[in-house]
Amino acid sequence: MSTTLTRPQQQAAPHRERQHRTGPARRPNWLGGLTSVLWLAIVIIPIYWVLITSFKAQSSYYVSNPMLPPGEPTMQNYRFVIQADFIQYFVNSVIVTAGAVIPAVTVSFMAAYAIVRGWSSRFLRAANGLFLMGLAIPLQATIIPIYLIIIRLHLYDSLLALILPSIAFAIPLSVLVLANFIRDVPKELFESMRIDGANEWTTLWRLAAPLTRPAIVTVSVYNALTIWNSFLLPLILIQSPTQRTLPLALWNFQGQFSVNVPAVAAAVVLTTLPILVLYAFGRRQLLGGLAAGFSR
Amino acid sequence: MSTSTTHQRGRGQRGFLPWLAAPALVFFVGFAVIPVVGVLALSFTTWDGIGAIQPSGLTSWRAMLSDPGLLHAIWITFLVMIASWAVQTPLSILLGTFLAGHQRYRGVLAVVYFIPLLLSSAAIAITYKALLDPNFGLGAGLGIDFLSQDWLGRPTLAFSLVVFVVSWQFIPFHSLIYQGAVRQIPQSMYEAAQLDGAGRARQFFSITLPQLKYTIITSSTLMIVGSLTFFDLIFVLTEGGPGDATRVLALDMYKRGFQASLMGPASVIAVILVLVGLALALLLRRLGGRDASQSQIEGA
Numbered sequence: 001m002s003t004t005l006t007r008p009q010q011q012a013a014p015h016r017e018r019q020h021r022t023g024p025a026r027r028p029n030w031l032g033g034l035t036s037v038l039w040l041a042i043v044i045i046p047i048y049w050v051l052i053t054s055f056k057a058q059s060s061y062y063v064s065n066p067m068l069p070p071g072e073p074t075m076q077n078y079r080f081v082i083q084a085d086f087i088q089y090f091v092n093s094v095i096v097t098a099g100a101v102i103p104a105v106t107v108s109f110m111a112a113y114a115i116v117r118g119w120s121s122r123f124l125r126a127a128n129g130l131f132l133m134g135l136a137i138p139l140q141a142t143i144i145p146i147y148l149i150i151i152r153l154h155l156y157d158s159l160l161a162l163i164l165p166s167i168a169f170a171i172p173l174s175v176l177v178l179a180n181f182i183r184d185v186p187k188e189l190f191e192s193m194r195i196d197g198a199n200e201w202t203t204l205w206r207l208a209a210p211l212t213r214p215a216i217v218t219v220s221v222y223n224a225l226t227i228w229n230s231f232l233l234p235l236i237l238i239q240s241p242t243q244r245t246l247p248l249a250l251w252n253f254q255g256q257f258s259v260n261v262p263a264v265a266a267a268v269v270l271t272t273l274p275i276l277v278l279y280a281f282g283r284r285q286l287l288g289g290l291a292a293g294f295s296r
Numbered sequence: 297m298s299t300s301t302t303h304q305r306g307r308g309q310r311g312f313l314p315w316l317a318a319p320a321l322v323f324f325v326g327f328a329v330i331p332v333v334g335v336l337a338l339s340f341t342t343w344d345g346i347g348a349i350q351p352s353g354l355t356s357w358r359a360m361l362s363d364p365g366l367l368h369a370i371w372i373t374f375l376v377m378i379a380s381w382a383v384q385t386p387l388s389i390l391l392g393t394f395l396a397g398h399q400r401y402r403g404v405l406a407v408v409y410f411i412p413l414l415l416s417s418a419a420i421a422i423t424y425k426a427l428l429d430p431n432f433g434l435g436a437g438l439g440i441d442f443l444s445q446d447w448l449g450r451p452t453l454a455f456s457l458v459v460f461v462v463s464w465q466f467i468p469f470h471s472l473i474y475q476g477a478v479r480q481i482p483q484s485m486y487e488a489a490q491l492d493g494a495g496r497a498r499q500f501f502s503i504t505l506p507q508l509k510y511t512i513i514t515s516s517t518l519m520i521v522g523s524l525t526f527f528d529l530i531f532v533l534t535e536g537g538p539g540d541a542t543r544v545l546a547l548d549m550y551k552r553g554f555q556a557s558l559m560g561p562a563s564v565i566a567v568i569l570v571l572v573g574l575a576l577a578l579l580l581r582r583l584g585g586r587d588a589s590q591s592q593i594e595g596a
Contacts, residue, residue, distance in 0.1 A: 029496065032394030036405060039391060042464065043408060049434065050423050066437035104323075111320035118313035127317050134328055136577035138524040140546055141569035144553055144562055145334030146327060147345070168327030171320050200312050229416035231528040236554060247418040251532055254422045261426050268419045275414045283407070 054078070054266040061262050077266035081253070086270055088242060089249040093228055093274075096159050096245055100166035101223045105216060107167070108174035113204050115175065116182045117190070128179075134172035140232055150237055161237040162245065166230065170223045181215035182208055221282045228275060246271040332570060339563035345554065356560035366565065368540060369548040372455075376544055377523040379459045380466075384519060385512070388467050392474025393504060406475075413468045421532035424461050451541035454534050458542050461533060462526060470515050477511035478504060517580045521573055545569055 049066060055073040056064060064070065111127065118124045146165050155161040185208060193203045209216070234248040244252065253267050342352040360366050395406055412420070427433050428447045435444025447453050481504065489499050527546040530536065536543035536551065543551070545565055553562025 029394060029397065032390055032397075035387065035390050036394050039387070039467070040405060040408060043412060043468075045434075046423050046427055046464075047411060049427055053426075062432060064437075066434050107320040107323060111317040114313040114316035121314060123314050124317055127314075127321055130321075130329070131324065133574075134324065136521060136574050137328075137332060138521065138546070138569050138573045139328060140525050140527055141549070141566040141573070142328060142331035142335055143550075144338060144559055144566060145331035147554075148334065148338070149327070149331065164323070165327045168323045171324045171328075175320065200316070204316070225414060229418075231416065231418050231532075232550075235531075247416045247528075250416075250422060251418050254425075254532075258426075261429075261432060264422060264426055268423055272415055272419055276411075279411075279414050283410075 050265045050268050053262050054269045056262045058260050058262050077260075077262045078270065080260075080263050081267045081270055084253060084267075085241070086246075086249065086267070089244050089246050090274070092159060092243060093245040096162045096166065097224050097227045099159070099163045100170065100227050101220055104167040104170040104223055105174060105220050108171050108219070109178050109209070109212075109216065110204065111171070112175045112178035112182055113200075113208055116179050117200065128175070131172045131175045135176070139169050143232060143236055146233075147236055156237060157239045157243055159243060162230075162233050165233060166227045170226070174219045174223060177219050178212065178215055181212045185211050217282060221278065224278065225275065335563050335566045335570070338559060339567050341560055341563075343559040344557040345559050346557075352560065356558075356564050360561050360564040363561075365540070365543075365548065366568075369543055369545045369565070370568075372540070372542065373524065373544040373546075375455070376458060376462070376526065376542075377520055379455075380462045380523055381516065381519050383459060383463045384467050384470055385516065387463070388470035388515065389474050389505075389508065389512075391467065391471040393478050393500070395471060395475040396478035409471065410468045412465050413472075415465070417465065417528035418532050420461060420465055421529050424457070425533060428457070448534055449538055451538055454538055454541050458526075458530055458533060461529060462523075465529065466519070466522070470519065473515050474508065474511060477508055481507045513580060513583065517577060520576055520580065524569055524573055524576075545572075 052069045053061065053066070054077055055075075056070040057072070057074050057076065060070065060072075111131070115124050115128045150156050150161045150164075155164070189207055189211075190203060193207050198206065229247060230245075231247045231251070234243075234245045235251075238244055238248060241252075250267050250271050254264050257263050338349070339356055340351060340353060341349050342355065343349040391409070395402055395409070425448070428435070428443065430436065430444045430446050430449075433444065435441065445453055447457050485503050485507075486499055489503055494502065525546060526544060527550065530542055530544060530547055531550070534542045536547045546569065549562045549565040549569065552558045552565065
C-alpha cells in the first residue's frame with residue numbers, strides 16, 4: 001500500500017514543526033555531525049578516485065597526483081574495456097538479472113499471498129517457517145550440491161545455471177517482505193471481492209498486486225541489485241568467457257590488466273553505471289522499502 | 297454458521313491457496329533445501345568435483361576435525377565477525393540517529409552514503425586493491441606513509457583492511473535501518489526528558505538507545521549471520537592471504553573444494569557453516585526475547 005511507504009514522511013512533518021517549537025534540534029549534534037562529515041569523506045574518496053582515474057591515460061597515471069583530475073581526460077580506457085567484450089557481459093548480466101528477478105518476485109508474491117490468506121492451513125504455515133529458516137542459513141554453504149545439481153541437469157556453463165539458484169536464494173526475503181505488505185491490505189477489501197464472486201486467483205492479481213505495487217517494486221529492485229552483483233555463482237558455474245556476467249568479467253579483467261590501473265578503474269565504473277542509473281530511478285522505493293522492512 | 301454452499305466454497309478456496317505457494321516451494325526445495333541436505337550427504341563421501349562420488353563414511357570428518365587449518369578458519373571467521381560488528385554497530389547507530397534528524401542537507405548526505413550499498417563486492421575489492429597499492433596507489437601519490445604500507449602483504453594489515461572494507465560496504469545499510477527506527481521513537485518522549493532537564497547525551501542513552509533495542513538485535517543478526525558470507529569481498533581482496541591470515545570458513549570451503557578438488561572436506565566446512573548460521577540466529581533470537589523476523593513483520 002502506498003500509505004505504508006509514505007508513512008515516515010507523513011510522520012516527519014509534525015516532528016519538524018514541534019522541533020522548532022521546543023527545539024532539541026537547536027543544539028547541534030557535534031559528534032553526529034563530525035562523524036557524518038568524516039564518513040562522507042571516507043565514502044566519497046574511493047568513488048572520486050575511481051572516477052577521475054578512469055579518464056587518465058595509462059602513461060600519465062603513474063606520474064600524476066592521484067587525487068587531481070586528469071589534465072587531458074581521455075576515453076581510451078572506456079574504449080579498451082568495451083573492446084574487451086564488456087557489451088557481451090552486460091547483456092549476460094541483464095539476461096540473468098531479469099530472468100531471475102521476474103520469476104522470483106512472481107512466485108514469491110503468490111506464495112506470500114497464500115501464506116497471508118491461508119494462515120489457518122498447517123501446510124502454508126510450515127512453508128512460511130521453511131522460508132524463514134532460509135534467512136538464517138548462509139546459502140553460499142550450499143554451493144557444492146548446487147554445482148553437482150547443475151552438472152547433472154547439464155546446465156553447467158549456461159546462464160540458466162545462474163538463474164535457477166538465484167531465484168531460490170531470492171525467495172525467503174521476498175516472501176517475508178511481500179507478506180508483510182499483503183497483511184496491511186484491509187480485510188474488508190478481500191471480503192468484498194469474495195462477495196463479488198472473485199476467486200483467489202483474480203483477487204491476487206486484481207486486488208493484492210495493485211495495492212502492494214510499491215512493495216513489489218522494492219523487492220524487485222533489491223533482488224535485482226543482489227543478483228546483478230552476485231559473484232560466487234558465476235565463479236563456480238561458468239567456464240567460458242562468453243558466458244561471464246559483469247562481476248566475474250571485472251575480476252578476470254583485473255587479473256589480466258592489473259598494471260593498467262586506469263583501464264581497471266574504467267571497468268569498475270562501467271560495471272557500476274547501470275546500478276547507479278537504477279538507483280537514481282528507484283531510490284525512494286528501495287530505501288523506503290528497506291527501512292519499512294527491517295526497522296523497529 | 298456457514299451454509300453448506302459457502303462452506304464448500306471456502307474449502308475449495310483453501311484448497312487452491314497451497315497451489316499458489318507451490319512454485320516458490322519447488323524452487324526453494326530444489327535449490328536450497330535439497331542442497332542443504334545434499335551437503336550433509338556429500339560430507340560423508342569422497343569426490344573430486346568431476347569423477348564418481350564414492351561413499352567414504354567419516355573419513356572427511358575425521359580429517360577435518362584434526363586439521364588445524366579448520367580451527368584457524370573458524371578463529372578468523374569469528375574475529376572478522378566480532379571486529380566488523382564492533383566497528384559497524386556504534387558508527388551505524390551514530391550515523392542513523394544523525395540522519396534521522398531534519399537538517400536540510402541530510403537528504404544529500406543520505407544519497408551519497410548509500411552508494412556503497414549498490415556496488416558489487418568485486419568492484420569494491422578491486423577499487424581498494426588499486427587504491428592502496430603501496431607503489432602506485434593513493435599513499436605513494438600523496439606521500440602519505442600510513443596509506444602506502446603493504447596492506448595486502450602483512451597479516452594484521454590485511455585483516456584490518458578486510459574489516460574496514462566490510463564496514464565501508466555495510467554501514468550504509470545498517471544506518472538506514474537505524475534511521476528508520478529512530479524516526480519511529482515518539483517525539484513526546486524527548487520533550488518530556490527535556491522538561492526534566494536531560495541533555496543530549498542523557499537523552500541518547502536513556503531514550504534513543506533503549507528504544508533501539510530490537511533494532512540493534514535485528515541489525516546485529518543481519519551483521520553476524522551476514523559475516524559468514526563475506527566470500528566475494530575477501531576472495532577478490534586478499535584471496536585469504538597473506539598466508540591464511542584472512543582465510544575465513546567460506547573461503548576455506550571454496551579453496552578445498554574447487555581449487556584442491558576435495559569436495560568431501562569442503563562439504564564438512566559447509567555443514568559447519570550451516571550449523572553456525574542456524575545456531576547464531578537462534579541465539580540472537582533468544583537474546584532478543586522475540587524473533588528477529590517477527591520484529592520485521594511488526595515493523596513493516
